[in-house]
Amino acid sequence: MDTELLKGTLSLLILSLLSRKSMYGYEIAATVHRDTDGAFTWREGSLYPSLHKMQADGLIVGQWEEKETGRKRRYYHITEKGRAALKGKLRSWTELCQAVNRILEKAHGPT
Amino acid sequence: MDTELLKGTLSLLILSLLSRKSMYGYEIAATVHRDTDGAFTWREGSLYPSLHKMQADGLIVGQWEEKETGRKRRYYHITEKGRAALKGKLRSWTELCQAVNRILEKAHGPT
DNA sequence: GATAAAACAAAGGAGTCCTATGTATCGAAC
DNA sequence: GTTCGATACATAGGACTCCTTTGTTTTATC
Numbered sequence: 001m002d003t004e005l006l007k008g009t010l011s012l013l014i015l016s017l018l019s020r021k022s023m024y025g026y027e028i029a030a031t032v033h034r035d036t037d038g039a040f041t042w043r044e045g046s047l048y049p050s051l052h053k054m055q056a057d058g059l060i061v062g063q064w065e066e067k068e069t070g071r072k073r074r075y076y077h078i079t080e081k082g083r084a085a086l087k088g089k090l091r092s093w094t095e096l097c098q099a100v101n102r103i104l105e106k107a108h109g110p111t
Numbered sequence: 112m113d114t115e116l117l118k119g120t121l122s123l124l125i126l127s128l129l130s131r132k133s134m135y136g137y138e139i140a141a142t143v144h145r146d147t148d149g150a151f152t153w154r155e156g157s158l159y160p161s162l163h164k165m166q167a168d169g170l171i172v173g174q175w176e177e178k179e180t181g182r183k184r185r186y187y188h189i190t191e192k193g194r195a196a197l198k199g200k201l202r203s204w205t206e207l208c209q210a211v212n213r214i215l216e217k218a219h220g221p222t
Numbered sequence: 223g224a225t226a227a228a229a230c231a232a233a234g235g236a237g238t239c240c241t242a243t244g245t246a247t248c249g250a251a252c
Numbered sequence: 253g254t255t256c257g258a259t260a261c262a263t264a265g266g267a268c269t270c271c272t273t274t275g276t277t278t279t280a281t282c
Contacts, residue, residue, distance in 0.1 A: 002203040004119030007238060012116075012272070019131055022221040026260050030165040035217060036210040046239050048262060053196060054237095071248070090215070092113040099147040100120055104201070106146060106269070115238070118269060157270050159231060162268095182279070184229070191245050 001039060010042065010050055011059075012093060015086040019062060024073040025051055051076060059085050061080060121153065121161055122170075123204060124198040126189060129171060136162055136186040162187060170196050 017028055029042045059082035063072045078086070085097045128139055140153045165171045170193035171186045190195070 001206055002119055002200055003239075005123075005203055005207045007118035008113055008115030009207070009267080010239080013211065013214050016215055020218050024260080030259095032214060035214055039210040043240060044261075045241065045243095045263085048260095050238085052262090071260080089113055090219075091216075092116055093211065094114075095150055096116045096120070099150040100204065101126065103143060103146055104127055104204075105125050108201075109133050111191055114270075118238080121270080122282095135229080154271060155230075156232085156272065157227095161270085163231090182229080215243095 004059055005038070009093075010046065011054060012086070012089045013040075014050065014054065015059065015082055015089065018076055019080040019083060022075045022077045024075050026073075028076075054082070058082075117151070121157065122165060122203075123197070123200045124151075125161065125165065126170065126193055126200065129187055129189040130194060130197055133186045133188045135186050137184075139187075165193070169193075 013029060013032060017023060017031060023031070025044075025047055029044070029047050032040045032042060050059070051062065055062055055076070058079060060076045060078055062076045064072050065075045066072045124143060125139060128134060128142060132157045136143070136158055138202060140155070140158050143151045153173075162171065162173065166173055166187075169190060171221050172187055173187045176186045177183045
């Protein structure tokens, strides 16, 4: 896939997933990879810095937790600010799709 | 609009427009701005370098033309290589939309 | 003839994502 | 019991796209 098109969708999808339940980094990447049939394969080098930045921006909060397995993982929780940002990003995403499709349909006809 | 989401759509839309008819730079920007109701407002600093790069990549060819008005404009024409690239980018765009929407629908329910 | 819009161009910078590398833990196989 | 792969987190460095800014020239308008 054209990787340039992915830009900006990373934070959108992370916030979307975290709005349902708290997850840890590796789990987020695995979930997206599975649910998109491998269309999205985020590298750790993309994911973790993005999570750190979103935490710095106050959109999410991460804290180490130790479940019954005995393994320590950093679970991320969405904040109120994060939910507001998600709302805006969802609207942007919808607008983008409509705008692009409007141009494409004019050129290639409605699908 | 979240400008990060725009990345990669620029070349897709340029190729899409040029696949119908040849246009000059300013015309492309004005068309996109109009057809998207102002959702896309490409700056010259984004458009022209992108056109130059696409020409360097052999996707389009630009040549000065002087119409009856007497004004000289650089019209860009799509190449065969450009049409092939457009095909791929269209597929990527469709895949991206489906993948993102699949994640979003799982989190927020189908719209 | 001054001003705004049309039309093209290039330099510099910001931001996002990828590649590569490193560390540590857990479970399974041998 | 130790070796190996998967799990899990982290950072540095670089590539790439797009934006901001600035500049020039031509055409139309007042």
